[in-house]
């Protein structure tokens with residue numbers, strides 16, 4: 187199949203990192219050896235070409251909003267570079283940043299929160315023109331000529347986004363508008379400066395189904411008619427399927443799979459992508475089916491799991507995926523909290539707080555009874571553990587009165603080209 | 616089987632400065648033991664109002680007409696004290712945002728002990744034992760029981776809420792958008808848990824949601840609300856295969872799923888609930904509306920066994 191002609195590169199992220207400091211009490215900060223940070227975005231690279239819609243999909247907290255905000259420089263990158271239309275914008279500030287803002291706009295999830303309830307819709311939509319007025323070569327912002335020009339632009343933009351009858355709605359307040367109308371007003375306000383890039387962060391998630399389609403159609407129209415380029419952020423793969431050309435699947439600060447949307451839907455590669463596709467509800471009561479879901483929830487981004495970050499939840503996990511000391515302790519905790527399985531293991535291996543972990547190692551200073559007993563119990567528990575975890579263990583040894591579990595180091599995880607796609611998973615390396 | 620819950624001609628009108636908001640108008644609905652009834656509709660259609668009315672937690676001054684029979688007893692006539700007993704013991708509610716129900720200053724254990732001892736005279740030890748059992752059944756580790764709500768993730772808090780709701784083994788569980796604030800994968804996990812529970816205790820579940828995909832996956836019957844009116848009610852298969860009300864048809868075709876080829880939406884927006892449209896409330900947005908629709912309120916008609924719709928032309932869609 188012939189590749190569609192790609193437009194100019196509009197946005198490129200090159201190994202973007204955004205880390206946030208963790209807020210904690212002063213004393214704790216003093217005691218901490220390293221500075222704790224949230225690894226919100228950890229080595230993200232992609233590019234978006236003119237007229238393209240790139241979908242960024244993942245669960246909450248995985249870093250989508252942070253990528254979106256950093257892309258339009260509402261956030262400073264910790265490291266890595268951001269290029270907009272070929273220009274490195276990672277470090278620019280002040281005036282150059284303000285000029286740039288005209289060309290890149292961001293829309294957030296909640297249209298109610300995005301509009302000032304005390305400002306009439308028409309004024310709100312025209313507001314960016316007043317702020318950027320001087321860049322249009324207009325000195326006297328209060329001139330009637332300018333005011334008239336703004337109003338004309340606002341009315342035509344309102345027409346364009348289907349916020350009609352525009353003359354009537356111009357003086358209405360957000361409270362008088364429906365959810366769909368409010369989101370149209372937010373889009374109109376973003377479009378009024380004729381940006382080249384629109385970042386839409388969960389821009390339709392809050393809308394009722396019955397109006398969601400209209401807003402999506404509007405976005406597609408704007409792309410077709412003005413060649414508008416989008417970074418479309420969502421957690422909903424069904425919506426993304428409809429409007430995205432390419433997809434980037436994000437998990438805990440990293441992109442785990444990226445490629446043409448059609449290919450990803452037809453044949454997802456990464457186990458996380460497969461899981462996300464599986465949970466899209468099927469609106470057909472005759473097609474109910476059991477699902478094999480990943481365990482638990484997205485872990486804390488302050489201490490992301492070693493190796494592949496998805497490994498504690500991955501249904502396809504291998505022994506080489508990143509098993510470490512705390513995985514054993516988590517499993518043991520689960521084991522001990524189920525009295526039927528645990529028997530009197532608690533007496534020998536508990537309480538769970540007595541376990542120490544350090545990277546690949548988990549250890550327990552055994553109670554004075556019998557260290558051999560503790561080793562036996564650990565081995566018995568491991569026999570019930572996920573097979574991949576058990577196989578990742580190098581040794582269960584003792585040192586004086588301490589039981590020590592050593593895991594093998596994980597294989598190095600690399601981004602691998604699979605057809606038109608890049609996948610970060612050991613299954614494809 | 617006799618219905619466990621029978622809502623009969625329930626009207627709920629909220630008092631506001633601009634006038635009465637007619638959030639529910641002559642609603643009829645029932646649920647038998649062990650079944651899951653989905654309540655769907657756009658925002659503002661009255662779904663949460665129905666849940667609150669059943670639980671007797673509507674704001675003071677709200678005008679309530681009609682009957683809510685629970686095991687034959689009319690809840691609208693219940694004294695506050697009786698209602699307090701009933702809530703939790705017989706009927707429990709799971710909210711969209713668990714933090715609105717959990718007290719940030721109380722440990723999880725304390726929440727349970729309070730809930731249990733409010734309703735039953737058992738020892739603190741017995742209450743703790745039951746709390747532990749309920750939490751473990753929801754996959755919360757015993758070691759976390761003395762933690763505070765903020766120390767849990769969103770999905771865990773929702774599981775704690777569910778554990779708290781079922782600890783007294785109520786026979787009716789009302790879940791108002793229980794998964795809307797959760798991640799897609801966690802949402803799926805929680806729905807699985809609710810299904811298992813329902814089976815284990817043969818509880819009835821009233822699942823309030825705007826997500827029709829979820830309804831297709833877990834419900835036995837569906838009630839569709841539009842602007843405070845019940846417009847369609849029936850077995851989930853009938854509703855998805857052969858929707859009789861034009862609003863239901865619009866809702867179903869606007870679902871975006873993986874096989875969607877074309878986007879559809881319902882023209883217009885939900886009506887003003889202080890002065891709703893005459894006749895059929897859907898007429899300003901209905902592609903099939905005729906003059907009779909403006910003049911006359913369509914009655915709820917049983918077009919097929921168990922499948923009701925309130926449309927003058929419902930038989931056309933059979």
Ligand SMILES: Nc1ncnc2c1ncn2[C@@H]1O[C@H](COP(=O)(O)OP(=O)(O)OP(=O)(O)O)[C@@H](O)[C@H]1O
Pocket residue numbers: 629630631636637638656657658659660661662663664665674825888
């Ligand atoms: N306390 C209240 N006072 C006045 N009006 C209210 C009150 N609570 C709800 N309403 C109104 O009653 C109608 C029904 O509201 P309800 O919360 O039941 O809708 P819903 O179907 O649950 O919507 P959503 O999907 O947004 O949760 C709406 O018009 C709403 O604005």
Ligand SMILES: Nc1ncnc2c1ncn2[C@@H]1O[C@H](COP(=O)(O)OP(=O)(O)O)[C@@H](O)[C@H]1O
Pocket residue numbers: 206207224225226227244245246247248249250251252253487
């Ligand atoms: N301003 C901030 N300060 C500290 N942590 C933050 C901040 N913004 C986001 N985070 C954290 O960074 C991670 C990614 O967040 P976010 O980009 O909002 O994710 P998403 O949009 O995918 O839900 C989360 O762990 C979140 O708690």
Ligand code: SF4
Pocket residue numbers: 456457458494495496497498500501502503504507610611612613
């Ligand atoms: S590398 Fe692949 S198989 Fe291994 S845990 Fe990650 S996603 Fe699963």
Ligand code: SF4
Pocket residue numbers: 860861862895896897898899901902903904905908913925926927928929
């Ligand atoms: S009664 Fe008339 S307006 Fe109402 S749904 Fe039926 S056809 Fe449409």
Ligand SMILES: [Mg+2]
Pocket residue numbers: 247250251252387
């Ligand atoms: Mg976000």
Ligand SMILES: [Mg+2]
Pocket residue numbers: 662663664791
């Ligand atoms: Mg509600």
